Amino acid sequence: VTGTGMVAGGYRFVYTGTTVLRSGIASTGWAQVADKVERTVFVITGNRLRDGRVVYLRADHGWHPDFDSAEQIADPAARDARVAEAQRRDRLAVTGIYPVDVGLTSSGERVLSARERLRAAGESNVRKRLLGID
Amino acid sequence: MYRYDEHDQRIVEERALQFRDQVRRRLEDELTEEEFRPLRLQNGLYLQLHAYMLRIAIPYGLLSSTQLRKLAEIARRYDRGYAHFTTRQNVQLNWPALVDVPDILDELASVQMHAIQTSGNCIRNITSDPLAGVARDELEDPRPYCEILRQWSTFHPEFAHLPRKFKIAVTGARADRAAIAIHDIGLHLVADERGEIGFEYFVGGGLGRTPILGERIRAFLPKRDLLAYTEAVLRTYNQLGRRDNKFKARIKILVKETGVEAFTRLVEEEFAKIDRDALALDDAEIERMKAHFAPKTYPALEDGTAAIERAKLGKDRELGRWLATNVLAHRVPGYAIVQLSTKSRDLPPGDVMSDQMDAVADLADRFGFGEIVVTHRQNLILPDVRITDLPAVHARLRELGLATPNLDRVTDIIACPGLDYCDLANARSIPIAQAVQDRFDDVDRVHDLGPVTLNISGCINACGHHHVGNIGILGIDKQGEEFYQVTLGGSAREDAALGKVLGRALSGDEVAGAIERVLTRYVALRDHDDETFLETLRRVGPSPFKEAMYAAHP
Numbered sequence: 001v002t003g004t005g006m007v008a009g010g011y012r013f014v015y016t017g018t019t020v021l022r023s024g025i026a027s028t029g030w031a032q033v034a035d036k037v038e039r040t041v042f043v044i045t046g047n048r049l050r051d052g053r054v055v056y057l058r059a060d061h062g063w064h065p066d067f068d069s070a071e072q073i074a075d076p077a078a079r080d081a082r083v084a085e086a087q088r089r090d091r092l093a094v095t096g097i098y099p100v101d102v103g104l105t106s107s108g109e110r111v112l113s114a115r116e117r118l119r120a121a122g123e124s125n126v127r128k129r130l131l132g133i134d
Numbered sequence: 135m136y137r138y139d140e141h142d143q144r145i146v147e148e149r150a151l152q153f154r155d156q157v158r159r160r161l162e163d164e165l166t167e168e169e170f171r172p173l174r175l176q177n178g179l180y181l182q183l184h185a186y187m188l189r190i191a192i193p194y195g196l197l198s199s200t201q202l203r204k205l206a207e208i209a210r211r212y213d214r215g216y217a218h219f220t221t222r223q224n225v226q227l228n229w230p231a232l233v234d235v236p237d238i239l240d241e242l243a244s245v246q247m248h249a250i251q252t253s254g255n256c257i258r259n260i261t262s263d264p265l266a267g268v269a270r271d272e273l274e275d276p277r278p279y280c281e282i283l284r285q286w287s288t289f290h291p292e293f294a295h296l297p298r299k300f301k302i303a304v305t306g307a308r309a310d311r312a313a314i315a316i317h318d319i320g321l322h323l324v325a326d327e328r329g330e331i332g333f334e335y336f337v338g339g340g341l342g343r344t345p346i347l348g349e350r351i352r353a354f355l356p357k358r359d360l361l362a363y364t365e366a367v368l369r370t371y372n373q374l375g376r377r378d379n380k381f382k383a384r385i386k387i388l389v390k391e392t393g394v395e396a397f398t399r400l401v402e403e404e405f406a407k408i409d410r411d412a413l414a415l416d417d418a419e420i421e422r423m424k425a426h427f428a429p430k431t432y433p434a435l436e437d438g439t440a441a442i443e444r445a446k447l448g449k450d451r452e453l454g455r456w457l458a459t460n461v462l463a464h465r466v467p468g469y470a471i472v473q474l475s476t477k478s479r480d481l482p483p484g485d486v487m488s489d490q491m492d493a494v495a496d497l498a499d500r501f502g503f504g505e506i507v508v509t510h511r512q513n514l515i516l517p518d519v520r521i522t523d524l525p526a527v528h529a530r531l532r533e534l535g536l537a538t539p540n541l542d543r544v545t546d547i548i549a550c551p552g553l554d555y556c557d558l559a560n561a562r563s564i565p566i567a568q569a570v571q572d573r574f575d576d577v578d579r580v581h582d583l584g585p586v587t588l589n590i591s592g593c594i595n596a597c598g599h600h601h602v603g604n605i606g607i608l609g610i611d612k613q614g615e616e617f618y619q620v621t622l623g624g625s626a627r628e629d630a631a632l633g634k635v636l637g638r639a640l641s642g643d644e645v646a647g648a649i650e651r652v653l654t655r656y657v658a659l660r661d662h663d664d665e666t667f668l669e670t671l672r673r674v675g676p677s678p679f680k681e682a683m684y685a686a687h688p
Contacts, residue, residue: 049161051231052185095167096181113614114561118553119183 037103037111042079043070044086045119046097054119055094057086063094067120072102135196135505136281136426138246145288146243149250153177154236161233178249179235182557188227188235189252190242194262194280194304195223195508199495202506204245206491212238217491219476219484221548221599222301223261223508224252228555250288255296257287257368263305263312264509267427268517270465274323274331276306278423279360282415286361293368297375298383300368301340308628313510315339315347315630316602318385319367324354332356337367337397338389341596345632346386349394351401357420359405362413366405370397430503430518435468438521442470445524455539455577456528470521474514474531475538475546479571482564483549484512493534501527510599510626511548511587513541542585544653545574548599552592552609553616559592561609561616562642566590569646583653586667587626602626604668605649606633618645622652622679623671636680648683655682 044057055063056070064070073079079099087097103111112120138146153173160170174180178189190205197205205225209217212234213227220226230238242248251258260280267275283302287293293300305312306323314320320336333355339348355363371385374392389397442461446454462471474494477483486494498506498516501523507515514536519527531537540546547570550556552563567590574580589603593610600606606621618640621633640648653667655678660670671679 047181047185050233052181052229054184091167092161092163114611114616115183115553115559115614118562122184123554 036105038106039104041072041074041102041104042099043067043072043102044082044097045070045100046094049093049095054122057082061089063090135198143243143246146246146248146250149177149248150236150239150243153239157232157236172254175253177235177239178252180253180557182228182555183553184555185229186232186235187555188230188238188249190225190227190247190249191252191259192224192508193284194260194266194277195264196277197506197508199498199504199506201245201247202491202495202498204241204247206488206495208238208241209491210488215488216485218551219486219508219512219514221510221512221597222259223510224259225508228551255298256294257290257300257302260284261301261303261312261510263307264507264515265311265462265471265517266306267429268464268471269307270463271308272306272465273308273325274306275427276304276323277427278420279321280304281426282360282423283364293372296368296372297377298380300385310628310630313599313602313626316341316599316626317348319364320348326354330356333360335363338386338394340384340386341599341601342384343381343594344387345596345601346390347630347632349389351394351398358414358416359410360415362408362410363405365413366401366408369404370400374400432466432469435520437467442521442524452539453525453528455581456537457524459539459541459543459581460537461524464518468521470519470524472516472519472524472527473541474516474536475540476513476536477540477546478535478538479568479575480535483547483567486514490534490536493530494536497527497530511546513546539577540580542587543580544583544586544588545571545580546587547571548587548589548603550590550592550597556592558595559609560611561592561618563590563592563598563609565642566607566618566645570649573646573650583657584664584666586653588649599626601632602630603633605652607645610639612639616642618642620648620683622676623668625668634676636676636683651682651685652679655679
């Protein structure tokens with residue numbers, strides 16, 4: 001199903017990876033309807049202290065701008081522990097650390113809120129195109 | 135324009151130095167993020183969605199060509215080669231690195247600029263009429279009073295921790311181009327029955343979650359009492375404003391909950407206690423400040439109004455249209471006010487590239503007195519262009535992409551940065567602005583629609599002033615997704631009004647079509663060609679527009 005508007009119970013819009021995200025946002029700005037979310041996992045994110053760029057926590061405790069490289073955490077208790085640990089350990093590297101909900105559909109698509117889709121995409125493609133930035 | 139004295143210069147240089155040390159202490163683990171956050175915010179540095187954002191103050195929107203060139207240089211060197219002009223007549227950099235901000239503040243200080251009090255619960259940048267000093271309908275130039283208030287409020291120890299932020303606007307003209315009705319304090323220079331000039335004093339306006347138009351609490355305040363009375367207002371607010379609830383902390387809520395008469399009484403009681411002589415603005419001080427804004431020496435020229443009128447109807451249709459929409463009458467014969475539109479299909483509203491800034495600074499030097507004004511509608515103004523130079527200025531602005539003939543037309547869109555940038559936003563503003571631009575790509579049609587303001591905010595905080603757009607668009611969040619509520623009937627002018635929500639929210643790709651249907655209905659309903667959208671709406675009411683907006687897609 002594709003669509004642009006109303007959100008019906010349990011159905012959200014989908015982030016399907018960098019390529020689809022970019023083309024989706026550049027063409028219309030309004031993403032596709034996903035299959036029903038079956039379960040939720042979490043990734044940890046924050047902004048790099050020195051320059052503010054969005055980064056995601058990997059399983060090796062490193063931080064990387066690529067959403068796809070983020071560790072997916074299933075257990076809420078592990079999520080909270082990971083956030084607390086990162087806030088302590090990485091306080092001079094990353095600020096504003098928090099967990100993001102990632103819905104998973106039966107087909108394996110990952111579902112993010114509009115806000116988190118845009119954070120993951122970086123500078124919006126509307127602006128990139130207007131400014132001629134690739 | 136006002137030039138810093140040694141005291142001003144020392145303040146901004148010391149502030150930059152202090153922030154350099156604060157950044158060092160944060161990076162070296164001497165300050166926690168919780169300790170550092172209020173320090174960076176006091177210097178206008180936010181952490182947004184993708185990066186830091188630095189908000190730089192432009193007092194009452196006035197820039198020298200030297201300052202604009204410096205902004206271009208900073209944007210090019212430390213950011214991504216563009217800057218965003220805001221509805222507070224300020225400018226924002228969207229990608230500065232924390233480690234570079236101390237250097238940026240040094241650069242700003244070198245041209246008498248800063249980012250002080252562009253954030254936090256303090257008195258923010260004083261805004262004004264962008265046509266101040268050159269408007270034909272001006273009673274008196276408001277900028278000396280803006281500058282007096284700026285100096286009084288900068289680092290005022292009593293008002294550094296107000297219940298919430300506090301915004302003041304001042305206008306000296308008959309028409310309100312400073313949107314004084316939506317400010318915490320709105321000041322209007324007026325003459326009393328004896329011809330003495332003072333201030334009509336409004337308090338309690340604001341947008342956001344609870345939009346309210348300001349109430350008049352003094353019909354006439356003598357100039358000498360400007361600071362004492364404003365101090366009384368701020369003291370009353372500081373003592374009684376709610377600090378328990380952020381959403382009820384603005385002065386508008388205090389005025390509303392107290393009642394305007396009771397609030398006025400409280401202010402007058404406080405005013406009676408204040409040592410007015412200590413805060414009195416005497417004539418010498420006013421004259422001293424006025425000297426900074428003294429009318430320039432305009433070489434005498436022939437009145438060129440007839441030439442403009444001829445050119446409007448001339449063979450060069452593009453020039454004619456630009457003259458009709460983007461050029462305004464100047465108070466001095468032979469001169470004109472040129473408005474530069476930042477609203478085109480090429481860039482988001484309010485964004486100006488570094489190269490454009492440099493070129494505009496050159497134009498200000500070559501075709502004026504080296505001054506540029508930022509408007510609260512996110513455009514720029516060259517205030518003093520000779521009428522005979524207008525074709526040359528138009529040609530250059532056209533090359534620069536700043537000559538779109540759309541001032542006060544539907545594509546002259548106000549838009550906040552929205553969810554493309556802002557950490558508070560619920561929805562994007564820029565793609566909506568772009569979709570409307572695309573939808574109304576026909577210049578003739580835009581002109582036929584006449585004056586209509588379209589304002590977009592990405593959230594209820596209303597930085598895009600959606601409540602006071604003739605058409606307002608508000609981004610909202612529904613289960614994590616972007617939707618848009620449309621309001622009709624707002625105005626930020628002397629007939630200030632708050633728009634009313636038409637109905638259910640629309641998805642992003644429905645908005646431009648809905649706006650088109652509303653305006654098509656307006657054309658069908660208008661009484662005559664000169665009846666504006668707002669006039670028609672006020673005459674016939676919202677029903678036909680609501681019906682048009684929610685009509686099935688053609």
